[in-house]
Amino acid sequence: MNNLLIRGALVIDPSQNIEKRMDILIENDKIVKLEKNIPSAESTFIIDAEGLVLTPGFIDIHTHLRDPGYEWKEDIESGSLCAIAGGITSVCCMANTDPINDNATVTRYIIEKAKQVNLCDIFPVGALTKGLKGEEIAEIGQMVKAGIVAVSDDGEVPRDSKLLRNAFDYVKSFGIPILCHSEDKTLSTGGQMNEGYLSTLLGISGIPPEAEEIGTIRDIMIAKLTNAHIHICHVSAEGALKIIEKAKKEGVKVTCEITPHHFTLTENNVKTFDTNTKMSPPLRTAKDVEACKEAIAKDIADIIATDHAPHSKDEKMVEFSNAPYGIIGFPTLLPLSLTLVEEGILTLSKLVEKLSFKPAQIINRKDIGSLKPGQRANITIFDPEEEFILTEEMISSRSKNTPFLNQKLKGRVKLTVRNGRIVYNNL
Amino acid sequence: MEHLISCENVTKEETEEIINLAFKIRETIREGKKKFKALRGKCIINLFFEASTRTRTSFEKAGKFLSADVINISASASSVKKGETLIDTVKNLDMMHPDIIVLRHACEGACNTIIPHIDASIVNAGDGCHEHPSQALLDTMTIVENRENLEGLNVVIAGDIVHSRVARSNIILLKKLGANIFIFGPSTMMPRYPEALGVKVLSSFEEVAKIADVLILLRIQLERLNAKKVFPSLREYATFFGLNKNRLKMLKKDAIIMHPGPVNRGIEINNDVITSPKSVIFNQVENGLAVRMAILTTICGKKNKLLEELNA
Ligand SMILES: [Zn+2]
Ligand SMILES: [Zn+2]
Numbered sequence: 017m018n019n020l021l022i023r024g025a026l027v028i029d030p031s032q033n034i035e036k037r038m039d040i041l042i043e044n045d046k047i048v049k050l051e052k053n054i055p056s057a058e059s060t061f062i063i064d065a066e067g068l069v070l071t072p073g074f075i076d077i078h079t080h081l082r083d084p085g086y087e088w089k090e091d092i093e094s095g096s097l098c099a100i101a102g103g104i105t106s107v108c109c110m111a112n113t114d115p116i117n118d119n120a121t122v123t124r125y126i127i128e129k130a131k132q133v134n135l136c137d138i139f140p141v142g143a144l145t146k147g148l149k150g151e152e153i154a155e156i157g158q159m160v161k162a163g164i165v166a167v168s169d170d171g172e173v174p175r176d177s178k179l180l181r182n183a184f185d186y187v188k189s190f191g192i193p194i195l196c197h198s199e200d201k202t203l204s205t206g207g208q209m210n211e212g213y214l215s216t217l218l219g220i221s222g223i224p225p226e227a228e229e230i231g232t233i234r235d236i237m238i239a240k241l242t243n244a245h246i247h248i249c250h251v252s253a254e255g256a257l258k259i260i261e262k263a264k265k266e267g268v269k270v271t272c273e274i275t276p277h278h279f280t281l282t283e284n285n286v287k288t289f290d291t292n293t294k295m296s297p298p299l300r301t302a303k304d305v306e307a308c309k310e311a312i313a314k315d316i317a318d319i320i321a322t323d324h325a326p327h328s329k330d331e332k333m334v335e336f337s338n339a340p341y342g343i344i345g346f347p348t349l350l351p352l353s354l355t356l357v358e359e360g361i362l363t364l365s366k367l368v369e370k371l372s373f374k375p376a377q378i379i380n381r382k383d384i385g386s387l388k389p390g391q392r393a394n395i396t397i398f399d400p401e402e403e404f405i406l407t408e409e410m411i412s413s414r415s416k417n418t419p420f421l422n423q424k425l426k427g428r429v430k431l432t433v434r435n436g437r438i439v440y441n442n443l
Numbered sequence: 444m445e446h447l448i449s450c451e452n453v454t455k456e457e458t459e460e461i462i463n464l465a466f467k468i469r470e471t472i473r474e475g476k477k478k479f480k481a482l483r484g485k486c487i488i489n490l491f492f493e494a495s496t497r498t499r500t501s502f503e504k505a506g507k508f509l510s511a512d513v514i515n516i517s518a519s520a521s522s523v524k525k526g527e528t529l530i531d532t533v534k535n536l537d538m539m540h541p542d543i544i545v546l547r548h549a550c551e552g553a554c555n556t557i558i559p560h561i562d563a564s565i566v567n568a569g570d571g572c573h574e575h576p577s578q579a580l581l582d583t584m585t586i587v588e589n590r591e592n593l594e595g596l597n598v599v600i601a602g603d604i605v606h607s608r609v610a611r612s613n614i615i616l617l618k619k620l621g622a623n624i625f626i627f628g629p630s631t632m633m634p635r636y637p638e639a640l641g642v643k644v645l646s647s648f649e650e651v652a653k654i655a656d657v658l659i660l661l662r663i664q665l666e667r668l669n670a671k672k673v674f675p676s677l678r679e680y681a682t683f684f685g686l687n688k689n690r691l692k693m694l695k696k697d698a699i700i701m702h703p704g705p706v707n708r709g710i711e712i713n714n715d716v717i718t719s720p721k722s723v724i725f726n727q728v729e730n731g732l733a734v735r736m737a738i739l740t741t742i743c744g745k746k747n748k749l750l751e752e753l754n755a
Binding site: 057212213214216217218219221222224288289330333334335336337338383 | 571635
């Protein structure tokens with residue numbers, strides 16, 4: 017029997033309201049014991065995690081792994097390596113691959129490849145509409161059978177509200193959430209950055225926050241109409257958060273996420289025309305950043321997700337307006353999230369909940385997001401105090417497109433365990 | 444001065460130095476001298492990714508009058524169409540060891556994109572809707588010529604402010620020199636946040652006429668309008684926002700009228716305006732050459748050499 021005993025860490029497991037120094041015993045791929053002072057005789061392999069924090073493995077429900085089709089940006093293996101180095105043991109990958117994951121064959125390919133790579137859980141997200149075109153509902157049932165955990169047209173936005181209504185209604189019968197990139201693209205068309213003071217100065221075509229607000233209202237109204245569970249991706253605008261807050265109060269089945277970059281950076285970072293500050297939705301104003309933090313504190317934002325979007329250097333080394341949208345997010349998820357704790361926005365336990373237990377609930381996975389005995393042993397151990405400079409060499413992703421490159425960050429992943437196996441060791 | 448990318452980075456003192464030098468250059472050119480040796484041995488590449496006759500010719504002449512080797516490259520002739528990126532193109536050109544690359548490009552920030560990759564100095568000859576600093580310097584020279592002091596002067600810029608690099612550069616530079624800037628035009632062409640630029644929006648031509656010491660009319664970019672649907676027709680624009688004989692009479696007696704060219708006759712401006720004594724449009728062209736000569740000389744660090752020639 018394979019076993020592993022991790023001793024002395026501060027264990028934080030929001031699913032059981034645990035926040036104390038404990039030992040954890042893992043046998044094969046399962047957690048078997050979570051107690052004070054488990055005798056070392058019970059295990060052959062012991063890790064001393066004194067002074068470190070131990071939590072359920074992080075779950076990132078919004079990522080782009082680019083596989084199949086865009087392997088020069090990322091593939092399932094490089095994406096997995098990058099995820100586990102960021103303490104992430106489960107990722108949901110969006111459907112905008114080539115071919116698009118709008119049928120069971122592509123879903124099976126992703127699951128098969130993830131099994132071979134075998135570094136973290138990879139849960140495919142299927143397309144909501146065929147070809148992400150917003151014209152016909154994709155074969156969602158077949159994909160659910162093949163293993164998708166959610167549907168999304170992220171990367172595109174369905175424009176036809178009647179179709180959206182039918183699609184939402186249809187998805188309901190499979191009990192999976194719809195992840196919405198909520199935006200009125202007819203209003204934001206041509207936009208390259210937030211429409212605000214800076215875009216006025218730079219002459220760059222703006223994306224008004226109202227485009228996100230209109231998209232959010234539309235999607236929420238259709239969710240209300242159909243009683244489907246929608247999850248709004250990467251909320252960035254204060255106005256959109258207000259709309260979500262109101263909908264939640266009214267009992268609409270809506271959850272949402274905020275990305276670390278949207279609660280950390282503002283449009284001011286675009287000033288140097290750095291293409292690694294270009295993403296969709298764009299970086300907004302300081303006021304929006306404050307609103308994002310408040311939404312996280314007040315649980316209007318249920319979870320944190322990265323929208324990990326790799327693009328190669330060649331693709332990003334172009335004029336700002338010609339650069340693709342998106343930045344990678346795995347390497348910075350923990351350090352940026354920990355600043356919320358440092359600033360007193362959240363307790364560490366609340367943060368862990370938004371990185372593990374809550375995302376598991378959104379995608380209806382009962383086997384992850386908790387350290388209860390009997391659970392699959394997906395575990396992250398980190399040092400919240402360790403400072404480091406994020407270098408290209410540390411990033412296992414095929415792409416290095418992050419504005420945090422060569423910057424000092426605080427909070428470092430030390431060990432990642434998935435299915436009872438150490439997949440990343442930086443102790 | 445190493446590069447000229449944005450008026451943000453040009454100080455009041457630098458502006459005055461360039462303009463004073465340009466006045467001296469203009470004097471000498473007017474006396475019939477068209478060849479100076481100041482930039483002999485220097486190489487200047489005019490890299491234009493957007494069609495432009497006026498600005499490109501002006502930079503080309505400026506370089507040639509200064510005896511620099513001038514190479515003109517336009518987008519259609521370059522390898523850009525073969526899929527080469529801007530950075531690759533510029534890196535290749537940099538291997539020819541130019542001292543200055545004059546760049547015009549449709550993307551905002553194109554100069555900023557290439558600077559880390561090359562040794563040459565960059566002069567921004569227009570980057571998308573961002574800036575066109577040499578135009579602002581020549582406009583400033585033209586205003587100085589007519590008014591001497593810009594402190595407290597009311598400058599109105601009329602037209603498509605949102606998409607105008609000329610407006611942006613002028614606003615930044617003229618404000619630095621103490622002018623008050625106002626903008627005027629269809630609401631669809633006014634920025635959502637005029638306060639970001641530190642300007643006030645005027646709502647009628649009556650207001651413009653009452654206030655303006657200087658009126659800069661921008662070119663209506665016809666190609667932009669159809670796509671963006673920002674106003675219904677040219678006739679309607681001319682009627683409500685164009686400058687004609689009657690409106691000309693409403694302006695202050697000593698007001699001057701400017702236009703970066705090329706003009707759309709009968710739209711933002713008509714014949715009566717162009718030929719009116721208030722118009723300094725042709726002076727702008729003349730000043731443009733002198734200002735660009737001053738810019739190239741300053742960036743190459745040959746100001747003293749040129750002054751020797753000018754004083755000889
Ligand atoms: Zn999205
Ligand atoms: Zn996404």
